[in-house]
Amino acid sequence: MTPRAPTVRTYSGAASAAGPLLFVRSTLRAQLGEWVQIEIEGQAERRGQVIDVGTDITVIQVFEDTLGLRPAKARITLTGETATTTVGKDLLGRALSGTGAPLDQLPIAIGEARRPIWGEPINPVRRRNPSDFIETGVSAIDGMNTLVRGQKLPVFSAPGLPGIELAADIVENARPARGEPFAVVFAAIGITERETQTFVSRFRESEVMQRTVLYLNQASDPTIERLLTPRVALTTAEHLAFVHGFHVLVVTADITHYAEALREIAAAREEIPGRRGYPGYMYTDLASLFERAGVLENGEGSVTQLPVVTLPDGDITHPIPDLTGYITEGQIVLNRELHQRGIYPPVDVLPSLSRLMNAGIGKTRTVPEHREWANQLYAVYARGREAKLMAAIVGTEGLASEDQHALEFTDLFEQRLIHQGRRRRSLEDTIEIGWSLLQTLPRDELTRMSETTWQAHAARDQDEEKPK
């Protein structure tokens, strides 16, 4: 038996309203998730969605501001459809609102199809193991915590740290390993007017706009729209990836705004709150976003996600980063101390981790020695950071010589490798800088570096010098 064709039903007058919610009596066959139009004479049309259906009362979540909404005067139309969005290649190059309305003074995109924004889960047996990397142009990511196609790797920022700037740099600089079809979908959630202007003008001037779709949900937009924006963006991304074979990088900033919207709605629905007032289903809800990253067994494209999370008060155990970390495949952590020393991007590589890195690096993908190179840099840097703490107690002279070397290395590492300003840096340059840093240390302190790798690199250096 197939579901009946959707029918449009219109009701006049809601029973009551509270915050963003509208309560309607005795609807006919309302469906969970059904899309609703709300009209009141003299006011702009509002949209909403059914979030609880009941024979007595059906609850509608209104997307727009409910200021001035008179429930008794509202004409409420149940459309028989669940939320959908227009998808298509013609969206590339467009700047759209959080729900897909043009922000760029161009006509509405016609698209190729309309797709439900909720997305069905990928059947795990049809997933392909992520492999191959995406070059972000950022040394701390490409070199030390490589982003792999199909991965979800969040940036953990904190108030006052340049998380969103880093995201924008990556939107601008990212490219696939070998020039495959590539697109970026940027979903800005709850960003300020100032940030919106920055993004739109910055990207419009750059040629990367042609391979980019911008969805901008602004802080002044209704809260509930923030729950839709990432899903609209992901629906577009899935279409580009799995229908057109693009490798799509979805950058979402800022998930913290998303989670706060989720909490606000849950409170309006009088749900039992979980940790810090966030709903108990926040893990499942975030997973329904992040798990839309992936690669299909029989497909060309991929969806990779780079969400930005602002850690409230810099606390990594806060429910938002905590639940995010349990779902995502690693994290890139920004550090205030590095930021204050003028290091940009201020990535702290010690707590950062890309769980899928090994799948995306090595011989055929980046450089053969990538893993050893990164392990060695990591090991010396970790030792140097520890030595720094110890030096604060016993003084630099009190350190063993290996620790002294590591301490000096730490500064160089931060200044030369991590710090790169706003410029894009290629992976080759990143690897070369890393090698030049390692060469400042005595060979016998590089215990993570095998002799073969060391010799191979020395030989390569010589080859390069010969022609001169």
Place this chain on the structure above:
Amino acid sequence: MSDARIIRVAGAIAEASPMGDVALYELVEVGERKLLGEVIRLDGQVATIQVFEETTGLGLDEPVHPTAGSLTTELGPGLLGSILDGVGRPLHAMADRSGDFIAPGMSIPPLDPKVRWAFTPTVSSGAEIAECDVLGTVEESPGLVHQILVPPSTQGRVAQIDAGTYTIEQAIGALEDGTPLRLSHKWAIRRRRPMARRLAGDRPFITGQRVFDFLFPVAEGGSVAVPGGFGTGKTVIEQSLAKFARADVMVYIGCGERGNEMADVLHDFGRLTDPQTGRPIMDRTVLIVNTSNMPVAARDASVYLGMTIAEYYRDMGYHVAVLADSLSRWAEALREIAARLQEMPGEEGYPTYLANRMSRLYERAGRVETLGSPSRTGAVTFISAVSPPGGDFAEPVTQASLRVVGALWALDTGLAHQRQFPAVDWDTSYSLYVEATSDWFSREGSSEWSTLRLRTMQLLQRDRELREIAGLVGVDALADDDRLILEGARIAREFLIGQNAFHEHDAFSPVTKTHALAKLLWDFMTRAGSILRDDAGFEKLDLAAVRLAFGAVKTAAPTDMDATVSRAADAIANMGAT
């Protein structure tokens, strides 16, 4: 025919009325798409239903049909090697129907009804049989004999039973009262399967991870909680165990975890062979996959499904390991559903019956004498990852686990940041199975096993104290004895309990290698101690050579074991010679 209709939908919960004669936990088909659901509350004619599939688009007034059964699974040959979702539907068959993405409303049984199995009876007509008796055998995968069991609560005299090849739907014979006998039977997954009696665990479940086998062993039939914050390597541990640990059958439950991880498992498990038998590990594995974006109610079911399949193979006399990743996601599913039902919340919003449900689940593990003849003993070992929010163990799921499990493998974020893997915190972890398994290790490992273990535990504890002191006064200010403890503990951390899950020869450590490394550690301590007593000074110890030798043993292929061990012994003996 029921004329029940949907009167309410919110999240994964629907209400229907008038429901007529249904039972609690009865399965129902919800709506026109026939979504799978389960009755979890009855109030007069109103049934509250948790729906195992996505409810978006489910509407008022759509029909609800009872099925007269509860959430059951089919148990029979063909389970091994299968990949099921949380309610037991094979994911490959689902992909054949709905493509790359999972569409709601598919009903597919776990076992392929078309496959034919060669059955050899071990009873003949006229035999009196009772529940869980063995009727005969089927070779399910090469070397694994699947015992065909009389379904629980069935008994009588066999009228007829014949060898032959059968599908699971065909009768292989019948009882005198006409009851047909088949290769498979159904079992309600929330009920534990019966047994004759529980037995104490007396042999270890060999995990192949030195830190567990050596320091915190688990007995066959035991239960372990593995809590750790994100990035501490829970999943790598669960996967390493599933790949390499010694058990006849492995049930791996990916409960509310990452899709890419499951893709990795599916990919890896398809390629790897069991070092013990040389056959693909999928031949002994059942994978249950319910990723975090799959419906939440099915997450609740997935754990029971895995446990039921494990008990079924246990009843054949096998040792089964159940690896659940992660039980916290299961508990969160309970919380989510309880909140939708507006139940009074307990701690952290979890339902008040959380601890009760969890202990009932953990208690399904155990070593047992099965019902039926011939008499058999089997075991289910249960190892579950727990994901405490913020890595803080003082939360309900970890605490409820600790009240029932026999061992705790606590993972520590600090150790993970130091890239010490497995990041097992030796100070907080414990095992109540040390004594029960020590006889086995003395017999099969070495007579010194328990002594070495105890000394290593003490070494690691002393190391932590000394490192605090060294952090204040510097290493050079320590006495030579104490510096030796630091060095010994460093060797222990790096080469004995540290293990590389991605190294071909280090991923699984046989008991012999674990013992060899432990023995070498103490040979080193003894030798170095005597050199230092001769006032040779700490610099005389050729630590670099010793460490290199330990590294070689750690990553040695089985064929190189003896050679690397004797080279390490030489390196230790030669210390201080120059």
